[in-house]
Amino acid sequence: MARKIGLFVLALAMVGVLCGAALAGDTLADVKKNGVLVAGVKDSLPPFGSVDPNTKEYVGYDIDFVKYIAKKLGVKVEFKPVSSANRMPMLMEGRVDLLACTMTKNPERAKQIDFSYTYFLTGQKFLTKKGTVKSLKDLEGKKIGTAKGSTSEQNVTKAVPSATVLSFDDYPQAVLGVQQGKVIAATTDESILAGQLGKLEKNPATKGKFEIPDLAISEEPYGLGMRKGDTNLVKFVNDTILEMEKNGEAAKIFEKWFGPNSDSPIKRGSFKITADKRGT
Amino acid sequence: MIGGLDFSVVRDNLSYFFIGRYPKGPLGGVGLTLYLAVVSLALSFIGGLILGLLSVSRNRLLRYGSMAAIQTIRGMPLLMVIFWMFFLLPAMLGGGMTASWTIIVALTLFTSAYMSEIVRAGITGIPKGQMEAAISTGLSHGQAMIHIILPQALRNMIPSFVNQFVSMIKDTSLAFIVGVSELTQIATQINNRTMLYPTEIFIFIAVIYFIICFAFTELSRWLERRLAYRKAI
Numbered sequence: 206m207a208r209k210i211g212l213f214v215l216a217l218a219m220v221g222v223l224c225g226a227a228l229a230g231d232t233l234a235d236v237k238k239n240g241v242l243v244a245g246v247k248d249s250l251p252p253f254g255s256v257d258p259n260t261k262e263y264v265g266y267d268i269d270f271v272k273y274i275a276k277k278l279g280v281k282v283e284f285k286p287v288s289s290a291n292r293m294p295m296l297m298e299g300r301v302d303l304l305a306c307t308m309t310k311n312p313e314r315a316k317q318i319d320f321s322y323t324y325f326l327t328g329q330k331f332l333t334k335k336g337t338v339k340s341l342k343d344l345e346g347k348k349i350g351t352a353k354g355s356t357s358e359q360n361v362t363k364a365v366p367s368a369t370v371l372s373f374d375d376y377p378q379a380v381l382g383v384q385q386g387k388v389i390a391a392t393t394d395e396s397i398l399a400g401q402l403g404k405l406e407k408n409p410a411t412k413g414k415f416e417i418p419d420l421a422i423s424e425e426p427y428g429l430g431m432r433k434g435d436t437n438l439v440k441f442v443n444d445t446i447l448e449m450e451k452n453g454e455a456a457k458i459f460e461k462w463f464g465p466n467s468d469s470p471i472k473r474g475s476f477k478i479t480a481d482k483r484g485t
Numbered sequence: 486m487i488g489g490l491d492f493s494v495v496r497d498n499l500s501y502f503f504i505g506r507y508p509k510g511p512l513g514g515v516g517l518t519l520y521l522a523v524v525s526l527a528l529s530f531i532g533g534l535i536l537g538l539l540s541v542s543r544n545r546l547l548r549y550g551s552m553a554a555i556q557t558i559r560g561m562p563l564l565m566v567i568f569w570m571f572f573l574l575p576a577m578l579g580g581g582m583t584a585s586w587t588i589i590v591a592l593t594l595f596t597s598a599y600m601s602e603i604v605r606a607g608i609t610g611i612p613k614g615q616m617e618a619a620i621s622t623g624l625s626h627g628q629a630m631i632h633i634i635l636p637q638a639l640r641n642m643i644p645s646f647v648n649q650f651v652s653m654i655k656d657t658s659l660a661f662i663v664g665v666s667e668l669t670q671i672a673t674q675i676n677n678r679t680m681l682y683p684t685e686i687f688i689f690i691a692v693i694y695f696i697i698c699f700a701f702t703e704l705s706r707w708l709e710r711r712l713a714y715r716k717a718i
Contacts, residue, residue: 248666249677256674258498261506286664291571298576377677404680411681 232302233437241281244271245301245430248286249375252400252462252469253307266462267305270324270429273454274303274445288375290354293317296430303442304430307397309356310484319435320428321442323483324455326476328421329360331390332380332398335416338390344368350379350388356425357393364422377401384411394425400469407468426483443480450478494682495689498675502689505666511585513666515693521585521657521667522697525592526650532597537604538630551601558598563656567591571663588660596653603645607638640712647705651698658694668693 236242246267247254254265263284275282285301292308295301296318310320331338331349338344345367351357353372362370371388373379379391380401391398398417405411429446431438449455455478463471495502505513512520539551558566570591575582611634619629661670672690676683 248664249674251678255678256501256506258501258675258678261501261509286666288664291663294572298572300575374673375677377680380680381683401680408681 231437232432232435233441236278236280236302236438239280241283242271242275242278242303243283243285243301244275245287245292245295245304245306246271246284247288247306248284249377250307250397250400252467253397254284254305266325266458267307269458269461270446270449271303271305273449273458274442277445277448278441288354289352292430296432299432302431302438306430307394307427308430309394309425310428311356312485314430315485317433318430319433319439320430320485321439322446322478323426323428323481324446324478325396325427326483327394327396327425327427327471329357329392329423329425330395330398330417330419330421331392332383332402332415332417333390334383335414338418338420341365341420341422344390347389348387350382350391351393352376352379355393356423360423361392380405383415392422395421396463396469396471399463399471403468403470424483426481428484446478447480490685490688491682492685492689494675494679494685501675502668502671502693505671511583511666514671515668515697517585517666518654518657518668519697521588521592521660521665522654525589525596525653525657528589528593529596529600529653530646532593533600533604536597536601537608540601540605541608543626555598555601558594559602563591563595564659564662566595567659567663570594584663584665585660588657588663588665592653592656595656596649599649600646603642603649604638606645607642608634610641611638640709643705643709643712647702650705651702654698654701655694 246263246265248256248263250265252265253267254263256262257264268284271282271284285295287295287301287304287306289306292301292304292306293314296304304318307325308314308320310323314320331344341364344365346369348369348371349361349365350371350373351361352375358370358372361368371379371382373382376391376393376397379388379393380398382388383391384405391401395417402415402417405415406413429442431442446455449458456473459473461467463469463473501514503515505511505517507513507516511517536551536555539547540555542548542551561569567588570587571584574587574590608630615633615637616626616629619633620626624632657667658669660667661673664670666674668690672686676686679686
């Protein structure tokens with residue numbers, strides 16, 4: 206037994222040493238040299254990142270940002286699917302250069318990785334069956350669904366402490382939980398919920414039966430994630446997204462995925478990409 | 486429409502179910518599931534045989550060493566082994582390993598550990614007299630193992646091997662947890678995109694898994710019958 210524990214400790218120590226060894230070099234220079242930018246994206250979360258069934262290419266709001274950045278760099282893009290749970294280790298181990306995966310900026314995460322300026326701003330809301338939830342009180346003591354390892358999970362526990370939080374693998378499963386009555390509400394960022402609601406509205410069987418009540422429990426600024434201390438790349442990305450705001454590209458991408466004619470219409474409101482310090 | 490179920494979602498995504506993003510991207514879906522299963526199967530057959538032989542070795546160091554390794558791996562859930570490999574291997578090899586191969590290594594390690602016990606049982610199940618008789622004809626211990634014991638033992642092991650392999654084919658579905666786009670992950674993606682047909686999608690992949698496992702079982706039954714007819718005792 207002592208031997209097994211010894212082995213285990215040794216293995217742990219190895220992991221520690223190796224993680225430490227994967228320090229950030231100059232990713233910007235490496236990307237230019239290799240001619241390819243490896244981006245971690247979501248592959249099953251429309252409208253941010255998913256695979257188009259016809260072309261089999263990645264599409265979405267996050268994807269368009271990455272594509273613009275890569276074009277500016279003059280390199281090719283390679284998309285790698287990541288989940289909320291494995292994206293930070295994937296970045297820190299160097300398996301991706303950049304994370305564009307609906308990632309909320311917060312101080313804990315900012316200790317481990319660097320974020321770009323906010324490229325998308327939303328707030329955490331709920332998706333419910335029509336008329337079941339009018340205020341946060343209606344959620345007390347009930348079951349609420351969300352996704353594992355997300356900030357939504359932490360926020361809802363704080364906002365409604367008496368509720369039972371069920372963590373699904375991803376948000377669509379949580380929404381399915383609402384449809385099947387397993388949970389009273391699914392909670393995450395409005396932008397994601399809007400996409401899910403759009404889907405439900407398209408189907409005659411579920412049309413008009415669901416809604417997103419006007420109950421926001423947090424502000425969620427999304428940032429592109431990069432390795433800690435990777436200052437050159439952070440600066441390049443920040444300059445690029447500011448330029449996208451200036452030349453109207455950012456608004457165009459927003460319009461494409463969230464405009465009135467899209468599957469998940471929401472309002473951009475007064476949000477603009479600026480040199481902000483949200484979430485840090 | 487079959488009994489209120491709408492399988493058009495399966496028809497519309499058929500090529501995505503079978504090959505994922507290939508040729509625009511890496512192979513996925515049923516193709517990747519089969520690839521993971523076949524490669525891990527071949528590797529764990531070799532791995533199981535080696536570990537099994539080590540665990541009946543007359544050298545005490547080899548025997549205890551391999552037993553310790555087998556016990557450690559068998560004491561962990563497969564999911565843990567997959568997580569370990571997924572995060573550990575690329576860190577050790579400097580990122581030169583694809584996610585699919587980390588799964589193959591995890592499945593191989595895990596299945597080899599179980600297979601080695603089958604091998605050990607198969608070898609110890611052959612009467613001692615066989616080995617004694619073989620050695621008395623002048624064969625060395627190793628030669629006797631290869632020419633006399635193993636051919637008989639392996640035949641007896643086939644049903645247990647098949648059991649283990651079928652279970653491994655189904656275990657490839659755990660790869661979805663680290664985002665490898667095998668059949669289960671593809672089904673989840675399609676389900677997330679369409680939202681409305683979880684029953685249809687998951688019935689479809691259940692049928693696919695069944696067909697793969699059933700075909701494999703039938704193949705091994707045939708193999709067993711062929712080998713049984715040449716059986717000496």
